[in-house]
Amino acid sequence: MAVAAALALVGGQADASNGQSPATRDASGAADLACPLGSFHCAPRPLDYAMCRPNALLEFYDPGLMRDSSLRDSSPTQVQAQHVDSSNQSVYHLSGDVRLERADQLLRADRIDYNNGSTDYDASGNVRYQDAGQLLAASHMRGNTNASHGVANDVRYQMLEARGNGTASQGQMLDAQHTRYSQATYSTCDVGHHVWEFRARSITIDKVNGVGVARDATMRVGKVPFLYLPYFSFPIDDRRKSGFLYPTIGHSGRSGYEISTPYYLNLAPNYDATLDPRYYSARGAMLGGEFRYLVPGSTGQLNAQYVPRDHGENDGLADTRGDSRYLVQFSDSTQLWKGWQFVSSYNHASDASYLYDFGDSLSHSAIYTLSSNAALVGSGKWWNAAVGGTIYQNVNPFITDRGLPYKQLPYARFGMDVPLSRWLEFGLDSEAVAFRKNGYVEGQREDLYPYLAADFGSSAWFVRPKVAWRYTAYQLDGGYQDYGYSGLLASGASTPFTDESPSRSLPVVSLDSGLVFDRAASLFGHSYTQTLEPRLYYLYVPYRNQDNLPLFDTNAMTFDYWQLFSPNRFSGADRQMDANNLTGALTTRLLDEGGVERLSASLGQIHYFSPQRVQLARGQNSVVPPTDWTRSDYVAQLDIRLNDRWRLASSYQWSPNSRLTDMGMLELQRRIGTDGIFNFSYRYRRGLLEQYNASVVYPVSERWRLVGAWTYSVKDRQSIDALAGVEYDSCCVSLRLVGRSYVNQAYYGFGPIATAGRPDRRDNAVMFEVVFKGLGSTGGQIDPLLRRDILGYQ
Known part of the structure; x- marks a missing residue:
């Protein structure tokens, strides 16, 4: 008897490559995917359906059915029935607990009539259908097998792969991949326990494109309707699709209440866009957008925001009331030919206050400078090169453009590293840059840094000598003698520059060496391998007077453990330190089986055989004396991770010259359960800062998590950033509410503020986010903030 199993209303070739049952699949969502302690970037947690009822399926689900x-x-x-009537040899009448099974399909009913010639069927009485993709129950179902269409009444349905389920007064199978429900509901919550659902005049399921469409739909939370949509589309699998993302609702001290209703456009497999209309109660309407593309040889992204008329109050900063304001951000990387690509970025705001008003809210850090760059970049097996230019825009309304870095228009860089033998290599770092900045000395700089480096050793020892030569030359523009290090002499700058073409040339010689000892060790009943690694680093650089060289892009670097082995304590090429130094350091580690x-612990110090004479700049009427140190700070650092739940990291610097602590840092991290974390840190740098920081993700229960972060400045005697929030997670809904109180740019004291009064140095923001699982989210406005402020947040 040829009875096809395609009698299902929403049957079709569902992908059943995953052999897990829904109950097993849901439970796997709670797998321990905790981020490793100390990680700065943690993968997002996937949607967790572990809190859904393991057996929240229609009651006739058969876990033993082939998938x-x-x-x-x-x-x-295979056909089973208590009674079979085939007297007319064409229509078969099956009754009494009828069961038709083929591969992954199973149809059960009290009665089924099947026409073997036309393949029409009529099932009635407790109709139940199951396949790899869905379950369906109905009081009556009729249709045609060959045409793959049918009609069912009083339907209950459940999608096994996408978790969608609901009811309908009638269902129609249009073909094997398309189904329409009338007077229907849809939700991804547990069957019979809908926290939210759509009630629609019709719901169409398109398996080919992975999309569901609801018409004349009302969304309800519980029994309360709160959103009406004449047309709404939603995903039924993980594929991208066009449609509304859920609104963002928030509030900040600068822009008032905010509501955002983004709409995603899945334009093509290799490009998409998002339109993001917003309204700020204190400033007016904004239209934002994002466009991403990936075409052969190129990838890029364009973001834009436009405020046609800002009606915000003038607060003493730039008067933007009534102005149109905008932000444009563009980045692109285009492959030109083998080994070469063109990279570019353009970032520009309409005014210096734009990011202060619209960007520095709950989910963003303060940004003070926007940079734009275009460059031709190439690389090969032993070389790399770049030619381009970089400009900057000031977006801190509390300072002038004097705080901007020099523009580099243009620059050219070339580096190479050529192996001459198994242990010897030749290298070169070089650049030529034209520096531009109004009100400051301008000119061109060429820097050449060729070197020979050798590497001898084994797993137990190493010796790495290196010989280099550094040549740096300048060609200053006309009027250079009118400038000092701080700008015009009339502004109180230092001694003017006296040479139009200054240069510097010197050798840099170093010898790095070390030993590695190891032994078996035991601690707290565990076996380890302990290493002892002494290291000596000698550096020689003769003194050259560099007082007549301008400072284009150079600053003194913060002293830390890695500075013990650095050939220069200055960033950039405008200064090369003199040195006759020997660094001694000792490291020990514990490695588990x-x-x-x-565990890793290190201690080191530099011994100076001659004074450090090269300084950043010398004042007009004073001379900066050379250092008379014979020894640097003692630098110690410690990192302990005796198990996967605790981490302790610490670093400490003590000066034997001043007998004072110059720097101290302590970090403690504790994993709480599988999705909780506690962080505590203390940071101290003499004369600059002393801060305490604590942050936590605390799982109160399976559904509730508390989040918080707090930073306190001892120097300022105030909290400079505080955040508190709550997260709720259930089978089909996640909620987050976060509030933040923080200091704005004015706190950091960037020079005098040209305002009638002192601005408020503290802002507040609050935001609410909801995720209806299986439908989408608000776009993740809160997530970047929590990732930034809570180390290890997922």
Whole structure:
């Protein structure tokens, strides 16, 4: 008897490559994907359906049914019934607990009439259908097998792969991949326990494109309707699709209440866009947008925001009331030919206050400078090169453009590293840059840094000598003698520059060496391998007077452990320190049986055989004396991870010259359960800052998590950033409410503020986010903030 199993209303070739049952699949969502302690970037947590009821399926679900839908055409149909009437040899009347099974399809009913010639069928009485993709129950179902269409009444349905389920007064199978429900509901919550659902005049399911469409729909939370949409589309699988993302609702001290209703456009597989209309109660309407593309040889992104008329109050900063304001951000990388690509970025705001008003809110850090760059970049097996230019825009309304870095228009860089033998290599770092900045000395700089480096050793020892020569030359523009290090002499600058073409040339010689000892060790009943690694680093650089060289892009770097082994304590090429130094350092590590480093402790110090004479700049009427140190700070650092739940990191610098602590840092991290974390840190740098910081993600229960972060400045005797929030997670809904109180740019004291009064140095923001699982989210406005402020947040 040829009875096809395609009697289902929403049957079709559902992908059943995953052999897990829904109950098993849901439970796997709660797998421990905790971010490793100390990680700065943690992968987002996937949507977790672990809190859904493991057996929240329609009651007739059969977990033992085959799940491979590809075997349907080649599999026979097995028929079971208490009574079979085939007296007319054409229509079969089956009754009494009828069961038709083929491959992954199973149809059960009290009665089924099947026409073997036309393949019409009529099932009635407790109709139940199951395949790899869905379950369906109905009081009556009729249709045609060959045409793959049918009609069912009083329907209950459930999608096994996408978790959608609901009810309908009637369902129609249009073909094997398309189904329409009338007077229907849809939700991804547990069957019979809908926290939210759509009620629509019709819901169409398109398996080919992975899209559901609801018409004349009302969304309800509980029994309360709160959103009406004449047309709404939603995903039924993980593929991208066009449609509304859920609104963002928030409030900040600068812009008032905010509501955002983004709409995603899945234009093509290789490009898409998002339109983001917003309204700020204190400033007016904004239209934002994002466009991303990936075409052969190129990838890029364009973001834009436009405020046609800002009606915000004038607060003493730039008067933007009534102005149109905008922000444009563009980046592109285009492959030109093998080894070469063109990279570019353009970032520009209409005014210096734009990001202060619209960007520095709950989910953003303060940004003071926007940079734009265009460059031709190439690389090969032993070389790299770049030619381009970089400009900057000031977006801090509390300072002038004097605080901007020099423009580099243009620059050219070339580097190479050529192996001459197994242990010897030749290298070169070089650049030529034209520096531009109004009100400051301008000119061109060429820097050449060739070197020879050798590497001898084994797993137990190493010796790495290096010989280099550094040549730096300048060609200053006309009027250079009118400038000092701080700008015009009339502004109180230092001694003017006296040479139009100054230069510097000197050798840089270093010898790095070390030993590695190891032994078996035991601690707290665990076996480890302990290493002892002494290291000596000698550096020689003769003194050259560099007082007549301008400072284009050079600053003194913060002293830390890695500075013990650095050939220069200045960034940029405008200064090369003199040195006759020997660094001694000692490191010990504990490695567990799997090779994981559980403890690392290091201590080091530089011994100066001659004074450090090169300084950044000398004042007009004073001379900066050379340092008379014979020893640098003692630098110590410690990192302990004796298990996967605790981490302790610390660094400390003590000066034997002043007998004072110059720097101290302590970080403690504790994993709480599988999705909680606690962080505590203390940071101190003499004369600059002393801060305490604490942050936590605390799981109160399976559904509730508290989040918080707090930074306190001892120097300022105030909290400079505080955040508190709550997260709720259930089977089909996640909620987050976060508030933040923080200091704005004015706190950091960038020079005098040209305002009638002192601006408020503290802002507040609050935001609410909801995720209806399986439908979308608000776009993740809160997530970047929590990732930034809570180390290890997921």
